[in-house]
Amino acid sequence: MDDSETDTLIAVSKPKDKPMKSKKQRNLALGSVYPEVIEPEKDFLLPQKVKRRDSSNHYGTIPEMEPEIAADSPGPLSATLLMVPIVAMLGLALGIYEPLIVELFKSRICEYNFNFTRTICLDLANFTGNNASDIGAETTEATAKITAISGLLSSVPCLFITLFMGSWSDNFGRKLPMALPFLGFILSAFVTTLAANYPLHPYILLLSPFSMSLFGGWVVLLMAVFSYVADYTTAENRSTAVALVDGSLLVGKTAGILAGGQLLSKYGFTIPLFIFGTLPILAVSYVLVFVKERGVFGTSQQFSCAVFTTKNLLDNAAVLGKKRVGNTRKHIHLLLLSTALGLIFLGDQTALQLITEKSPFSWDVATFTKFISVQNVAVGLALALLVPLFRVLAASDIWIAIISCISAVLCSYGYAFSNSTATLLVAAATGILRNFHVVLARAMLVPMVARDELGKLMSAYATLQAIAPLFQSLFFGSIFALTVAWWPGFCFVLGSFAFVLSLAIFCYIDWDRQNEIYSL
Incomplete structure (x- = not known):
């Protein structure tokens, strides 16, 4: 159907004595031919201007609608630079956490299995008592096993949540999925602090990586960050923006691993734990204050906190098929x-x-x-x-x-x-x-x-x-x-x-x- 046919249909559908003065009335009329053209309410979405791409493709679909970003929204460079501190703080937190949690596992296994003092367990490499080599080997093996379980606990909940959160963020924005994962980091820091100061069973310490993933963890966070970058960038600058954000994450994590190892060897658990607990608080504050919420394209539904719905799951899967x-x-x-x-x-x-x-x-x-x-x-x-x-x-x-x-x-x-x-x-x-x-x-x-x-x-x-x-x-x-x-x-x-x-x-x-x- 071409534009002339569309105009004819619209003209017939409205009596001449009732002209459509408002934009909403005109869009509703046009929606009888092209439903997707109905413009969302302005108090809920970014202003949009519908562009028609003359692309009648194999499947006979209607012309593609391309929403424009509002004039007061960040440009491609600004949107990218807004994301750099978030991924840098994420990288630092993850980098500091890795050696910290491994040493805590090792210390707790040593104390629990061999009834050694914390001082001996924290310096087990220099222990020279009876069966020192056997004790060291057994502790290392047990640490490797529990670390593998820790890896599963820190990723499986994230995988489950991201299957729903991608579709939800397309409808209601990226800001909440950016902020929520850091709440899990804060909870993890609290659990880790308890484990560092009290003689808890090693398996109780597994609550630390599990709590980190309860709100989506780094998986949902990166999904939201790169979706935000994609929202505001174009083909000319998107690869540069993605590379800058990914590079910042890698440099931040490497710096965290180096700093975490050095601080752990010099000051014990106290300083690394303080930094690990402070970074997510700073990150949440930064997201809430500085990140401008993205407009929601192509939807007129009211805001909903219902993330774990069948619709979100099916929509998420449908994009690949x-x-x-x-x-x-x-x-x-x-x-x-x-x-x-x-x-x-x-x-x-x-x-x-x-x-x-x-x-x-x-x-x-x-x-x-x-x-x-x-x-x-x-x-x-x-x-x-x-x-x-x-x-x-x-x-x-x-x-x-x-x-x-x-x-x-x-x-x-x-x-x-x-x-x-x-x-x-x-x-x-x-x-x-x-x-x-x-x-x-x-x-x-x-x-x-x-x-x-x-x-x-x-x-x-x-x-x-x-x-x-x-x-x-x-x-x-x-x-x-x-x-x-x-x-x-x-x-x-x-x-x-x-x-x-x-x-x-x-x-x-x-x-x-x-x-x-x-x-x-």
């Missing part, structure tokens, strides 16, 4: 597959640490920690600086991702065949871009869905981020154990095939999207 222009649905699935492969096979730090402990490297834990810290900071800064540079040089997101996959393959083979510290450092240098394709996949996914589906899509991405660590330990732990006797680096060779597959995915999508139907 929805029929779209050409092969767009397939492209979304392939980009998510590439993201999953990248998240899993970039998590090779444990295998790399085990390799460097052996000859010819013979690194100690401190040396490896410095190496990983420098590498993570370099990657974070590269994300924030090189992606904008590539964009200035007119490189598309997909070609940056292709270069990133090549960097990942070279780095994996370098790790596999390294026989000295020098060659290992060269391999790490070639991998400075290897994280880029995972980050840019997020930016490439955004224009493939409608504005009111961004939260649902970011929810799917965040789900992969939460699941990936479980597969990391499964792959690198099992493969390394099977091949360590004859080739410790073999797991990196196998991992490189995942990056080759990702490379093929990006090349295929780039080729397929040359079709003119995607530019209409």
